[in-house]
Structures are given as C-alpha cells and as structure tokens.
Amino acid sequence: MLEIKELKAEIEGKKILNGINLVVKPGEVHAIMGPNGAGKSTLSSVLAGRADYEVTGGTVSFNGKDLLDMAPEDRAREGVFLAFQYPVEIPGVSTTNFLKTAINEKRKYLGLEPMEATDFLKFMREKMELMEMDKALTSRSLNEGFSGGEKKRNEVFQMAMLEPQLSIMDETDSGLDIDALRLVSTGVNKLKDGKRSFVVITHYQRLLDYIVPDFVHVLYKGRIVKSGDANLAKELEVKGYDWIKEEVEAGA
Amino acid sequence: MNLQEKINQDFSQYKTQANSSDAFVQLREQAFTEFEKLGFPSTKHEEWKYTNLKPIAEQSFQATCEINPAVHAFVKQSIFSTIQANRLVFVNGSFVQELSTMLETNTEIIIGSLATERHKHKTIFEAHFGKYAQVEGQALNALNTALLSDGAFVVVPDGKTVSHPIVILNITDSSAINVLAQPRNLVVIGKSASVTIIEAYEAMGTNAAFTNGVTEVYAAENAHVEHYKIQQQAGESYQNNFTQIFQEANTNINHVTLTLDGTMVRNNLHFYMNGENCNSLLYGLYITDSKDFVDNHTRVDHAKPNCFSDEKYKGILKDQSTAVFNGKIMVHLDAQKTNAYQRNQNILLSDDATVNTKPQLEIFADDVKCTHGATIGQLDEEPMFYLRSRGIPEDVARKLLLNAFADDIAEKINIPELVTLLEQQIEHKL
Numbered sequence: 039m040l041e042i043k044e045l046k047a048e049i050e051g052k053k054i055l056n057g058i059n060l061v062v063k064p065g066e067v068h069a070i071m072g073p074n075g076a077g078k079s080t081l082s083s084v085l086a087g088r089a090d091y092e093v094t095g096g097t098v099s100f101n102g103k104d105l106l107d108m109a110p111e112d113r114a115r116e117g118v119f120l121a122f123q124y125p126v127e128i129p130g131v132s133t134t135n136f137l138k139t140a141i142n143e144k145r146k147y148l149g150l151e152p153m154e155a156t157d158f159l160k161f162m163r164e165k166m167e168l169m170e171m172d173k174a175l176t177s178r179s180l181n182e183g184f185s186g187g188e189k190k191r192n193e194v195f196q197m198a199m200l201e202p203q204l205s206i207m208d209e210t211d212s213g214l215d216i217d218a219l220r221l222v223s224t225g226v227n228k229l230k231d232g233k234r235s236f237v238v239i240t241h242y243q244r245l246l247d248y249i250v251p252d253f254v255h256v257l258y259k260g261r262i263v264k265s266g267d268a269n270l271a272k273e274l275e276v277k278g279y280d281w282i283k284e285e286v287e288a289g290a
Numbered sequence: 291m292n293l294q295e296k297i298n299q300d301f302s303q304y305k306t307q308a309n310s311s312d313a314f315v316q317l318r319e320q321a322f323t324e325f326e327k328l329g330f331p332s333t334k335h336e337e338w339k340y341t342n343l344k345p346i347a348e349q350s351f352q353a354t355c356e357i358n359p360a361v362h363a364f365v366k367q368s369i370f371s372t373i374q375a376n377r378l379v380f381v382n383g384s385f386v387q388e389l390s391t392m393l394e395t396n397t398e399i400i401i402g403s404l405a406t407e408r409h410k411h412k413t414i415f416e417a418h419f420g421k422y423a424q425v426e427g428q429a430l431n432a433l434n435t436a437l438l439s440d441g442a443f444v445v446v447p448d449g450k451t452v453s454h455p456i457v458i459l460n461i462t463d464s465s466a467i468n469v470l471a472q473p474r475n476l477v478v479i480g481k482s483a484s485v486t487i488i489e490a491y492e493a494m495g496t497n498a499a500f501t502n503g504v505t506e507v508y509a510a511e512n513a514h515v516e517h518y519k520i521q522q523q524a525g526e527s528y529q530n531n532f533t534q535i536f537q538e539a540n541t542n543i544n545h546v547t548l549t550l551d552g553t554m555v556r557n558n559l560h561f562y563m564n565g566e567n568c569n570s571l572l573y574g575l576y577i578t579d580s581k582d583f584v585d586n587h588t589r590v591d592h593a594k595p596n597c598f599s600d601e602k603y604k605g606i607l608k609d610q611s612t613a614v615f616n617g618k619i620m621v622h623l624d625a626q627k628t629n630a631y632q633r634n635q636n637i638l639l640s641d642d643a644t645v646n647t648k649p650q651l652e653i654f655a656d657d658v659k660c661t662h663g664a665t666i667g668q669l670d671e672e673p674m675f676y677l678r679s680r681g682i683p684e685d686v687a688r689k690l691l692l693n694a695f696a697d698d699i700a701e702k703i704n705i706p707e708l709v710t711l712l713e714q715q716i717e718h719k720l
Contacts (some may be wrong), residue, residue, distance in 0.1 A: 086679050089671075114681035126676040130694025139690065140680040147681070179694075200680065 039064050039101060039235055040204055046095035046260075047084045054080040056260035057096065062204065065232045069246055069271060070239045072257035073279040078239045079123060081257070082208040085237075086120035087113050100204065114140075115147040119202035121193040123209040128180040133192070136180050137162065137199050144200065165198040169225045187218030194225040205229075206237045211245035223248030243275035256282055293500070294330075296351040296470065300437055313416060314408070321425050321435035328429035340614045340646050341556050341585045346500045346528045349468050357381055358465050361494070365389050368459065370490045370520075373707045375457040376401050382463055382499075383439030383471035393454045400445040401456055404474060407443040414445055418478050422506040422534040422562070430530050434504040438474035441503075444487070448480035448510070455486040455516075455705060460503070462527060464495030475505040477515075484514035488705065491531075491552075493523035501529040509541040511565065516704060517543065519557070520711070522550040532558040539565025539594070546702050547586065549576040550715045554583045561599065562591045563625075574603035575699040575712070577719055578611035578643075585614035590632075592625040595655075599629070604699055605636040606692055607643035608719070614646045619660060621653040628655060632662040637669055637695060639720070692720050 040062040047055040054077045062068055072078050084091050085098065087110035098105040105113060128136070142152040153161070166173065171191065181189050190210055197205050207226070211219055226236065226249050238249055246254070246268065254270040255262045258279070263286050264270065274282075291299065301322050308315040330347050331338040361381050365371060378401070379389035385403035394401055400411060408415040425432045442458040460473050479485055487507075493499055501523070509515055515535075523529060529552055535543055549555050561570045576584045590599045605613045615634040636645045649662040669691055677687035693716055703709050 088675060109684075110675060110678040111681050111683045111687075114679055120679050122676065122679075126672045128673045128676070128691070128694060130697040131690055136677070136680070136682075136690070139686060140677075140682050143683060143686065144681045196680065 041099045042096070043098075044096035045084070045093070045098060047080060047091050047093045049080070049091050054091075054260055055084065058260070058262060060255065060262065062235050062237060064203075064235055066253065067230075067236045067238065067249065067251045069251035069254045070237060070257055071241065071243075071254060071271060071274060073283070074241070076257040077260040078241075078257055079208055082120055082206045082239055085118065085206055086110060111143070112147070114200070114202075115144045117203035119197050119200055119205045121190075121197060121205060121207040121210050123212060125181050125189040125193055127182045127184070129182045131180045133176040133178065133180050134162065137196065140200060162199065165195065168228055169195045169198055170221065171195050186213040187215065187221070190214060190218065190222050191225065194222055198225070198229055203233070204235045204237070206239070208239050209241060210238070211240055211242060219245065220248060243271045246271045258282060258286055291351060293347045293349060293351055293470070297433065297437065304437065314419070317420050318436045321432040322437075324425050325429055325432035325436055328427070328432065331429050337587065337616075340612070341554070341583070345554070346498070349498045349500070351470055352467050356466075357384070357386065358463050360465065361386070361461060361463055362389065364461065364492075364494050365459070368492060369707060369711050370457050370459050370488070370492075373455060373457060373488070373705065375455045375488070376452070377457045377459060378403065378442050379459045379461070380440060380471075380473055381461050382469050383460075383473050385440045394452060396450060398447050399450055399452055400443060401452070402443055403440050404443040404476060405440040411443075411445065414478060415443070415476070418506065418508050419476055420506075422508060422536045423504050423532055424534070428532070430502055431504055431532050434472045434474055434502050434532070438472050438504070441474035441476070443475075444477045444485065446479045446483040446485050448483060450480065450483045452485040455488055457488045457490060459490045459492070460501065462493045462495070462499035462501055462523065464493070464497035464499040464525065466495070466497070468498040469500070471499065471501045473501065473503045475503075477505070477507040479507070479509045479513040479515055481510045482512040483510070486516040486705070488518045488520065488708070490520045491523050491529060493525050493527045496525055498526040499523065499528065501527070501531070503529070503531045505531075505533040507533070507535045509535070509537050509543060511538045512540045513538070514542045515544070517545045518703065518705065518708060519545070519547040520550070520708065521548065521552055521555055522715070523552045527552050528554045530556045534560045534562070535570075537561065537563045537565065537568045537570065540567045541565070542569045544571045544702065545573065546699065547574040548708070548712060549574070549578075549584050550712070552582060552584070556585045557587065559586070559588045560591070561589070563593055563597045563599075566594050566596045568594070568597040570597070570599040571702070572599070572601040573699050573702045575696055576603075576605045576613055577715060578605070578613060579608040579719055580611065581609070582611045584612075585616075587616045589618045589620065590630065592619070592621045592628045592630060595624060595626045595628070597625065597628055599631070601632040602698065603634045604695065605634075605645065606639065606695065606720070607636065607645065608639045610640070610642040612644040612646075615664065616648045616650070617662070618650040618652065619662065621651075621655050621658050621660065623654040625655045626657045628658040628660065630658070630660040634664040636666045637692070638666065639669070689716070689720055692716060
C-alpha cells in the first residue's frame with residue numbers, strides 16, 4: 039500500500055529526514071517511535087503534503103502512485119488521512135458543513151455523485167454513535183473551543199467519516215489524559231477491518247497498550263535505526279532511548 | 291462643465307424658483323454658503339487623508355437627465371425586489387412612483403417621498419430635518435442639504451411597528467451621461483415604535499455616477515431600529531454617504547453596512563446616544579476588488595451613562611483595492627458605566643491590496659469599559675492545510691474560510707434575502 043524509499047527532506051536548509059525506508063501493507067499497524075527531534079512529525083507532514091518541507095530525495099508510492107507528486111487534497115482523496123497533533127480551530131465553519139464538503143469533494147474526485155443530504159446525515163449519525171461523539175460537537179464550529187481530548191476525538195471521528203485506507207496519527211496521545219486516550223484508541227480500533235492501515239507516531243509507549251502495533255520502528259536522526267514487534271515498544275518504555283542512541287553512535 | 295460648475299448652476303436655478311421666506315429654503319441657502327466656504331474636502335484634511343474626491347470633481351456633468359425606460363427591467367431583476375417590503379425607488383435621486391410598492395396598511399405610518407410628504411407633514415418635518423446631520427464643517431452634508439433631490443421620509447408614530455421592511459432603493463443610471471444624485475432620507479421613529487430599513491444602492495450604465503447621500507434617523511425612547519445599508523454599485527460609481535443616528539433613552543439600533551461594489555465609497559456613520567441604556571450595534575463588511583476604494587469612518591458618541599455599543603467591521607480585499615477604517619468612540623464626561631467595543635479585521639488576498647486602519651478611543655469619563663483593536667493579515671495557512679488535508683481543494687477551502695470570516699457579520703443580518711445576496715457576492719467575487 040505504502041512504500042517509502044530513501045526519503046530525504048529538509049526545512050529551511052536543515053536536514054531532518056536522511057533516508058527513510060518503510061513498507062506498510064494493507065491491514066498493518068506500524069508504530070513510529072523516537073526521541074524528540076528525531077523527525078517523527080516531519081515524516082507525517084511530508085506524507086500529508088505540508089508545503090514547509092522540501093523533499094530532497096527518495097520516493098513515496100501509495101497504491102502504485104507517486105504520492106509526493108500530489109497536492110495535499112489529492113493525497114486525501116486517494117485515501118491518506120493525517121490525524122493532526124494540533125487540530126486547527128476554524129471558527130465559522132461547522133463540523134457538519136466541513137465534513138459534507140470533504141466527503142463530496144472526495145466523491146467528485148472518484149467520479150461519484152454527491153451524497154444526498156439525508157443519506158449524509160444518516161451516515162454521520164451512524165459514525166457519531168460508533169465513535170461515541172457528542173452530538174453538540176458537530177453543530178459547533180470546527181474544533182472551536184474544544185478541549186484537547188475533544189479535538190483528538192474529532193480527528194478520529196473525521197477518520198471514520200472519510201474512511202481512509204491509510205491513517206497517519208501524529209502524536210495523537212499528546213496532551214490526553216488516560217480516559218481520553220482510551221476513548222480515542224477505542225475509536226481507532228473500531229476502524230480496523232483488516233484492510234485499513236495505520237501509522238501511529240508517538241513518543242510514549244502507553245498509546246500502544248491500546249492500539250497494538252504489528253511493527254515498531256525507532257526513528258533517530260532522520261533514519262529508522264531499529265525495527266521490531268510490539269515488544270520493542272515495551273523495551274523502550276523501560277530503558278528509554280539512550281541505549282539506541284549509543285548503539286547508533288557506536289555503529290557510526 | 292465640471293462638478294463644481296454644475297453645482298453652481300443647479301443652485302442658481304433652484305434659487306430662481308424657491309420661495310426664500312420658507313424655512314426649508316433658508317436652511318438650504320445657509321448650507322450652500324457653507325459648502326462654498328468649505329469646498330470639496332482635499333486629502334490635506336485629516337478626515338479625508340486617504341479619500342481623494344478629485345476623480346469625481348473633474349468629471350464633466352450636464353444639467354439634467356431623462357429617466358431611461360431600461361430602469362424598469364433593472365428594478366424588476368434586482369434582489370431588492372424579491373424582498374416582501376414597502377419599496378421606495380429613486381433613480382438618480384428622483385422618486386419613481388410606478389416602480390415603488392406599498393404594503394403598509396396603517397395610514398398613521400408615513401412612508402413616502404420626502405419632496406411630497408414634507409408639505410403634508412410640515413411640523414414633524416421641520417422639527418427633525420437637518421437637526422442631526424451636521425452641516426457646519428461638513429462640506430458634503432452642506433452640499434446635500436443645499437441641493438438634495440429627494441429621498442425617503444418615514445415617520446412611525448409612538449407604539450407602532452411597520453409590519454414589513456422599508457426598502458429605499460437608490461439607482462444611479464449613467465447610461466447616457468455622467469450623473470449626480472443626492473438622496474436625502476429622514477426617518478423618525480416614535481416611542482416604543484419599531485422598523486426595519488434597508489437602504490440599497492445599485493447602478494446601471496457605463497458613465498460615471500456620483501451619489502452624495504445623507505440619512506438622518508431619530509429614535510425616540512424605547513424605539514427599535516434595524517438599519518441596513520447595502521452598497522453594490524457596479525461600473526464607475528462614486529459614493530459619499532453620511533448617516534446620523536440620534537438615540538434617546540432605552541433605544542436599540544442594529545446597523546449593518548455591506549459594501550460589495552463601487553469604484554469609490556466613503557461612508558460616515560455617526561451614532562449619538564442622548565439617553566441612558568441605549569444599545570448601538572454597528573457592523574460592516576466590505577469586499578473589494580480591482581482598484582476599488584472603500585472608506586468607513588464611524589463615530590459613536592456615548593453622551594449619557596449606562597450605554598452599550600458594539601462595533602465590528604471586516605474586510606476582504608482583492609487585487610489592487612484599498613480600504614480605510616477610521617472608528618472613533620467618544621465617551622463624554624458624564625457617560626459613566628459605558629461599555630464600548632470596537633474591532634476592525636481585514637484579510638488581504640493580494641500583495642497589492644492596502645488597508646489603512648485607525649481605531650480611536652477618546653474617553654473623558656473614568657468608570658468605563660472600552661476595547662478596540664485592528665488586524666490586517668492574510669488567510670492563515672494552517673486552517674487552509676487542515677482543510678486540504680481532508681480532501682477539500684484549495685479554491686473550495688479558501689471560499690469556506692472567507693465565508694467563515696464573513697459569517698460574523700452575516701449573522702447580524704435578520705433578512706434572509708440579504709444574507710443570500712452576501713453569499714452570492716462572496717461566491718462571485720472570490
């Protein structure tokens with residue numbers, strides 16, 4: 039589904055990603071961990087198409103298409119979703135109107151008729167129940183005045199509505215208390231259907247107690263320096279990142 | 291002849307017909323003297339620093355102009371004809387009876403042409419006309435007073451409510467020649483009376499049109515007024531507009547100005563709170579493109595204690611357009627417990643657009659709550675990327691965000707047709 043080869047990227051001349059290689063197959067959950075400044079958020083930004091980053095090398099293909107060549111909206115309509123670390127507040131745009139626009143733009147892109155208003159509302163109601171979303175949130179302006187937890191749940195709700203093939207979750211656990219973390223994780227787990235894939239970017243292991251990864255990769259200095267299964271995350275929780283840093287420095 | 295020459299000619303013509311023993315005529319003669327003394331304001335005048343009237347003054351004008359039959363079709367297709375309303379239509383400043391509609395059945399309520407109605411209701415006319423819009427030091431008010439053509443005269447007696455909005459539709463028709471229109475409206479709202487007024491400005495024709503309008507609104511105790519000013523004059527249209535709203539105690543005024551088109555628009559909106567517990571709401575939205583110029587000067591006089599005013603003006607600027615905002619809040623010495631808020635926010639969609647903004651507070655009382663502020667910026671990148679990352683293309687995302695920006699003002703409009711008009715203009719312009 040997703041194939042990243044030797045991906046290099048920089049921002050304002052500063053090299054952040056120095057050759058990332060990663061293959062994600064349908065239905066897999068990959069966790070990307072690493073110390074601060076390793077390039078975790080840069081990776082998610084580059085995949086989603088944020089303009090601030092310059093890709094200086096490598097390729098990313100998504101279902102055989104060149105992802106890096108696409109505008110952010112086209113990546114989304116091809117089935118890539120980025121759950122933001124800091125979801126943006128947009129006063130004056132209601133969540134309902136926003137989602138209807140997003141879904142119908144995707145349908146237009148895929149050559150489908152727009153969804154009827156009643157079908158849309160029914161679909162939204164189903165997903166709200168599934169995600170245990172408070173109805174009041176959808177009539178309010180997008181993320182405006184939402185608590186940290188509400189914003190993150192809204193991201194997962196949008197994920198449920200847009201039904202992406204690949205979801206990239208950028209530090210979704212940051213700023214969440216344990217109850218919010220559980221709600222968000224439960225939401226994500228409900229979306230797993232054996233075909234959808236997830237790339238979960240996190241600094242801490244605790245999110246991975248709830249969203250159990252098939253693979254864990256450690257990112258350091260813009261490279262994946264170690265890969266393993268869920269046990270690697272547990273090891274990192276106990277030992278921290280220093281031993282990995284030392285391994286890398288010794289190897290270099 | 292240029293504008294000044296036309297004005298001189300028009301006034302000497304007027305004087306030959308006028309009866310100078312009439313108080314109204316005397317008022318106009320005094321106003322003309324004031325205008326002659328002041329002349330057109332130049333950009334050296336602090337209040338006119340950014341607004342240059344030279345392009346209008348240098349145009350050539352002729353004496354009179356016949357009404358073009360195409361105006362009928364124009365009025366019919368106007369969005370202001372879709373509103374269920376009492377409609378007064380003025381073309382180049384003259385009242386056109388056959389294009390106007392009256393729904394109001396209460397004969398105590400006066401809704402009509404100033405030129406006709408002032409004779410029938412002389413006492414109330416003379417008690418209010420020219421009492422609020424200052425002529426001294428205000429050249430264009432003086433000019434309007436001296437040479438006003440016609441306008442709306444509205445009187446709502448105590449305790450009455452006008453059941454439909456009153457649309458005052460001003461059309462400049464410059465199909466044949468350059469035109470000058472000087473509409474003058476007088477609105478007198480009695481105690482506990484209420485009314486909705488929509489002042490609309492449209493234009494047809496390709497020559498230049500200059501509208502110099504003055505509106506006086508008097509609101510007696512407990513009156514409630516919804517006042518909308520909608521400016522969308524296409525073509526080469528210049529407009530100077532002065533509105534003075536005079537509020538007695540316990541009155542509520544909700545005012546919204548939408549400036550959607552016009553080569554040069556200068557608005558002067560003044561509120562004077564002459565009693566306690568007044569609410570004054572002033573909202574504005576301007577959307578400018580090409581080389582258009584919009585200047586909103588507002589002044590809110592808190593003359594008495596315990597009044598509230600809320601002002602918000604927003605602008606979206608494209609191309610090489612320019613906007614000016616100058617908002618002054620005057621809190622007089624005994625206006626304790628004043629609450630006054632003022633904001634001006636602008637979004638520039640082009641590197642060549644310009645905004646000059648000057649929020650001003652002058653406070654002479656010591657127990658007040660006042661805030662003001664202004665912002666000028668571009669559309670934020672973060673919300674844009676957020677929307678795009680959900681599959682919404684850039685142009686659709688931009689419209690969503692600009693609609694959201696305008697929504698703040700749109701929600702202050704209680705007439706659905708006007709909200710639709712605004713949405714259409716945003717769709718069309720952006």
